[in-house]
Amino acid sequence: MSDRIVPWISRAVLLAAITVLSLISRKFIGHPVDAAAASDMTLGSPIAITNMRASFGAFPLGCALFVLVCLVTSSLRKTGLIFVALIVGTALVVRVFGVVADGTFAESLRVLIAETVLLGLALAAYTGERLASASSASRRA
Secondary structure, rough: OOOOHHHHHHHHHHHHHHHHHHHHHHHHHHHHHHHHHHHHHHOOOOHHHHHHHHHHHHHHHHHHHHHHHHHOOHHHHHHHHHHHHHHHHHHHHHHHHHOOOHOHHHHHHHHHHHHHHHHHHHHHHHHHHHHHHHHHHHHHH
């Protein structure tokens, strides 16, 4: 893979992560009752709605903002890819645990696929960045 292409692939992966995290955040901050209802959950009080916004909305938004900083700061690109892999990988592991414990494979399949793809892309882009860095370093030596 060309050293000039790798940064653009990494940027595309980071942009995809920002998009996904922002959409999740928007859904839970803007429409927490509807977002909860989509998973057959009910929010029975105003504090439940506020907590849904703060927990399920604010954390993905904070993650998206951090990934945005990594996207626009080239020296943080690898950090952003590691962060995305950790966040998405953790969500995937916990989701798989839930699928096994709760028997929700069919209901979770779409999200399982999306998380697996994003995790794979983040890991591949990080590997590409590492190889490109090593290649550049050996050419300078």
